[in-house]
Amino acid sequence: MQKQQSKVDNEYFAARCRENGLRITPQRMAIYRMLAGSRDHPSADAVFRRIREEFPSISYDTVNRTLLTFARIGLAEIVDGPGGPRRFDLRTEDHHHFHCRKCGRIVDFQSADYDRLQIPSEIRDRFTVLDKKVVLSGLCDRCIS
Numbered sequence: 001m002q003k004q005q006s007k008v009d010n011e012y013f014a015a016r017c018r019e020n021g022l023r024i025t026p027q028r029m030a031i032y033r034m035l036a037g038s039r040d041h042p043s044a045d046a047v048f049r050r051i052r053e054e055f056p057s058i059s060y061d062t063v064n065r066t067l068l069t070f071a072r073i074g075l076a077e078i079v080d081g082p083g084g085p086r087r088f089d090l091r092t093e094d095h096h097h098f099h100c101r102k103c104g105r106i107v108d109f110q111s112a113d114y115d116r117l118q119i120p121s122e123i124r125d126r127f128t129v130l131d132k133k134v135v136l137s138g139l140c141d142r143c144i145s
């Protein structure tokens with residue numbers, strides 16, 4: 001089993017749903033829990049394949065729509081990768097991403113230096129920044145050899 005770092009916060013989940021008029025269904029909870037337990041930034045298809053084991057009648061469309069809704073209400077985050085399907089992440093404390101251009105792996109990393117990066121004034125003066133993430137890309141250790 002893959003190392004799991006549980007970030008499930010049922011109260012936060014329930015509060016976000018309530019604020020946005022979203023009913024708390026077992027499917028939505030399961031999708032949230034699945035995302036919280038996944039360290040690999042799964043695509044909607046990957047979440048669908050995992051969730052189907054628990055809810056055999058759920059459709060891909062429902063899973064995809066739920067993930068997009070989670071992103072809209074701040075429960076999840078869409079990770080922009082170089083090509084390939086859209087990937088999802090749980091919105092968590094500051095972390096940054098390394099993308100492998102060959103295998104598509106997205107690895108989380110922490111950096112106090114990156115956390116301290118200043119927002120350029122052309123952005124800061126015009127927009128409200130809610131999140132800040134540095135994305136590095138290249139070849140991962142598995143692909144470099």
Ligand SMILES: [Zn+2]
Nearest residue numbers: 100103140143
């Ligand atoms: Zn790789």
Ligand SMILES: [Zn+2]
Nearest residue numbers: 089095097108
């Ligand atoms: Zn991440």
